[in-house]
Amino acid sequence: MRIIVLVKMVTEIFFPSYKAASLKEIFDERNKRKKINSYDLAALEEAQQIKKTLGYGSIAAIAVGNEDSRKALQIAHSMGAEELIWINMAIPDPNKINSIQLARVLSDVLKEREFDLILCGVRSDDMATGFLGVALAEFLNLPVVTRSWHIEPAENCSVVWIYRHIGKGDQEVVECPLPSVVTIERSREIPRHPSMVRYVTAKRKISEIKYSLLLEEDNEFFVELSVSRTRPKKIFTPDDSLSAAEKMKLIISGGLNLKKEAEQKEENLSGAEKLYKYLSKNHFLPFSTEKNH
Amino acid sequence: MADKLFWVVVEYEDDQVIEPSLELISELYRLLQKRRGKLVALALKNDQVAQTNKVLAEHGIEQVIYFSGDCGKSAYKIAANVADLSKREKPAAIFAAGTIWGHDLAALVAAKLRVPLFPNFVEIGFDEQNRLVVYRTILNNTIDAKIIAREKVLVATTQLEQFNIKKAKLPKVPNIVEITKDLSPLEEPTRIITKIKADPKTVDIVNADILIVGGGGMGSRDNFQLIHEVADLLGGSVAGTRVARDKGWITLDRQIGQTGKKVSPKLLISCGVSGAMQLTMGLKGTRNLIAINIDKNAPIFQLADLKIVGDAPTILTDFINKAKALAKNRKEIDKQPDQ
Numbered sequence: 001m002r003i004i005v006l007v008k009m010v011t012e013i014f015f016p017s018y019k020a021a022s023l024k025e026i027f028d029e030r031n032k033r034k035k036i037n038s039y040d041l042a043a044l045e046e047a048q049q050i051k052k053t054l055g056y057g058s059i060a061a062i063a064v065g066n067e068d069s070r071k072a073l074q075i076a077h078s079m080g081a082e083e084l085i086w087i088n089m090a091i092p093d094p095n096k097i098n099s100i101q102l103a104r105v106l107s108d109v110l111k112e113r114e115f116d117l118i119l120c121g122v123r124s125d126d127m128a129t130g131f132l133g134v135a136l137a138e139f140l141n142l143p144v145v146t147r148s149w150h151i152e153p154a155e156n157c158s159v160v161w162i163y164r165h166i167g168k169g170d171q172e173v174v175e176c177p178l179p180s181v182v183t184i185e186r187s188r189e190i191p192r193h194p195s196m197v198r199y200v201t202a203k204r205k206i207s208e209i210k211y212s213l214l215l216e217e218d219n220e221f222f223v224e225l226s227v228s229r230t231r232p233k234k235i236f237t238p239d240d241s242l243s244a245a246e247k248m249k250l251i252i253s254g255g256l257n258l259k260k261e262a263e264q265k266e267e268n269l270s271g272a273e274k275l276y277k278y279l280s281k282n283h284f285l286p287f288s289t290e291k292n293h
Numbered sequence: 294m295a296d297k298l299f300w301v302v303v304e305y306e307d308d309q310v311i312e313p314s315l316e317l318i319s320e321l322y323r324l325l326q327k328r329r330g331k332l333v334a335l336a337l338k339n340d341q342v343a344q345t346n347k348v349l350a351e352h353g354i355e356q357v358i359y360f361s362g363d364c365g366k367s368a369y370k371i372a373a374n375v376a377d378l379s380k381r382e383k384p385a386a387i388f389a390a391g392t393i394w395g396h397d398l399a400a401l402v403a404a405k406l407r408v409p410l411f412p413n414f415v416e417i418g419f420d421e422q423n424r425l426v427v428y429r430t431i432l433n434n435t436i437d438a439k440i441i442a443r444e445k446v447l448v449a450t451t452q453l454e455q456f457n458i459k460k461a462k463l464p465k466v467p468n469i470v471e472i473t474k475d476l477s478p479l480e481e482p483t484r485i486i487t488k489i490k491a492d493p494k495t496v497d498i499v500n501a502d503i504l505i506v507g508g509g510g511m512g513s514r515d516n517f518q519l520i521h522e523v524a525d526l527l528g529g530s531v532a533g534t535r536v537a538r539d540k541g542w543i544t545l546d547r548q549i550g551q552t553g554k555k556v557s558p559k560l561l562i563s564c565g566v567s568g569a570m571q572l573t574m575g576l577k578g579t580r581n582l583i584a585i586n587i588d589k590n591a592p593i594f595q596l597a598d599l600k601i602v603g604d605a606p607t608i609l610t611d612f613i614n615k616a617k618a619l620a621k622n623r624k625e626i627d628k629q630p631d632q
């Protein structure tokens with residue numbers, strides 16, 4: 001199994017926006033630091049787990065950008081990646097670059113390689129767009145599955161089974177043919193500690209691909225940055241068409257409609273019987289002989 | 294000038310339009326009140342078309358494009374068709390709610406149209422030149438990115454719980470135009486093998502489908518154990534009021550209300566709960582509410598679909614006994630070979 005893991009360095013800001021007078025203050029060197037994207041760490045770990053399950057395989061890490069991105073490759077190496085590829089290209093303002101441009105660059109490079117699985121973080125900690133994996137799959141015309149937390153390869157490597165979150169704590173298992181792209185939300189194990197020796201020796205292993213294109217702001221989509229301002233969140237507001245009294249009642253009940261006095265036809269039933277009957281009638285009883293909800 | 298065309302891809306749960314989709318539609322309707330623009334919904338056709346049309350029209354949708362065919366809820370198939378259709382119809386923007394499904398769908402649409410995705414927008418408006426502007430926050434919520442699509446279509450999703458749901462001010466006579474397109478023929482490369490439901494014992498109460506809620510009226514820790522037993526029987530989760538938390542019967546993460554969590558279960562059974570406003574503020578999404586309280590004037594009864602006046606521990610004990618007996622019967626019936 002030839003696995004490719006996309007890694008990147010992200011910017012972490014420590015300065016709260018409500019205290020900032022200007023962008024300059026937020027972007028001041030003292031208020032930010034670079035670190036590897038946390039979801040990419042999970043992707044690196046999951047790649048190792050797949051290799052362990054199969055007993056064989058190779059892991060190549062790829063990063064796009066300036067000198068900084070070499071750090072991500074060093075970390076990838078310290079976590080077990082064997083091959084390190086640095087797509088060296090200038091990005092004047094990474095905050096204004098959109099994932100479709102990055103996906104295009106990556107697909108150019110990846111088209112030339114052989115691989116079975118591309119893993120990347122479900123999103124980046126700083127831009128949180130969650131789009132690169134899907135866009136890359138589209139450019140390479142490959143299937144994509146998002147939000148994996150566990151990838152189980154078939155013995156013959158023809159497919160993988162991906163456990164993914166679908167919200168509300170529920171999950172699904174998806175069978176996906178290879179080659180494909182999978183975005184990683186979590187790894188089945190906590191990402192391992194990097195090995196210091198491998199971190200240091202990584203520098204020698206990095207192979208560089210010079211990309212002459214200057215990745216600039218997309219002209220089609222204008223992006224302007226400013227200090228974030230506080231915005232009100234959703235609050236419950238009753239319908240305009242209601243009377244003032246009805247609005248008040250709704251606000252007091254927290255938005256639940258007051259129920260009309262139901263006719264009590266079954267006075268002779270005990271409390272437990274009423275409860276049972278209601279649950280059964282509305283298909284909430286898992287052991288009732290009626291159809292379940 | 295032709296009206297700007299805004300598309301919203303609608304999401305359902307149990308055949309009902311979900312709240313995040315209505316948050317999005319309400320916000321776009323508000324935006325378009327003073328501008329020329331047309332709000333169109335794209336939705337999967339299900340058995341509740343009449344109900345869906347009504348809900349969508351009430352919130353300001355003017356036209357619905359339905360997709361039909363046996364495709365489950367496949368984001369892949371819907372996205373491919375939305376992208377295809379948009380090449381012909383040329384909407385100014387395509388939106389989805391920022392749920393997991395909505396994000397997947399919007400990402401696939403954007404990728405197919407080779408445009409960037411702008412997820413989780415927190416504000417939307419027009420600038421002086423009448424161009425559509427969305428704002429999203431980046432870099433740990435410290436920076437606002439203002440985005441303007443100059444020529445190409447803008448594909449974006451909303452930040453959840455950001456926009457108020459409001460019905461349209463002048464509810465138009467629902468002018469629903471259905472254009473139905475069959476999704477069945479498209480081959481999806483991946484296949485869902487199985488779905489795994491969250492364990493009710495560990496799921497966040499915000500996501501629970503069935504909640505058994507105990508309050509001060511349960512009287513003691515031993516009695517509160519009955520709440521757990523009923524939850525086990527019904528496959529539900531345990532929650533409680535502030536009083537239950539103060540007494541140490543539940544932990545803070547299981548408290549509902551103003552200082553707790555907002556829940557939206559399909560079924561909620563409240564036992565010995567008074568129904569104080571600070572609690573009911575957290576119950577808005579509840580679909581079936583059963584209240585058991587000894588005081589027939591308890592405020593919770595005003596909200597209940599089923600009102601049971603009586604001693605909660607006794608009623609629950611009786612119910613558990615009856616239910617266990619029936620469950621045992623059922624097992625024996627199941628064991629018998631089919632005739």
Ligand SMILES: Cc1cc2nc3c(=O)[nH]c(=O)nc-3n(C[C@H](O)[C@H](O)[C@H](O)COP(=O)(O)OP(=O)(O)OC[C@H]3O[C@@H](n4cnc5c(N)ncnc54)[C@H](O)[C@@H]3O)c2cc1C
Pocket residue numbers: 507508509510511512533534535536537548549550551552553554564565566567568569570571572585586587588591603604605606
């Ligand atoms: C700022 C603020 C924030 C708050 N936030 C929250 C919050 O987030 N969540 C919350 O729950 N509360 C909150 N509260 C507290 C809230 O006002 C109520 O005090 C609380 O909800 C009451 O909980 P209860 O109904 O369990 O208990 P009680 O008020 O003690 O009511 C017990 C109920 O049980 C009934 N009862 C008694 N014995 C029996 C019996 N044997 N069988 C059946 N019924 C019986 C009684 O008739 C009564 O209705 C907040 C209060 C404040 C001031």
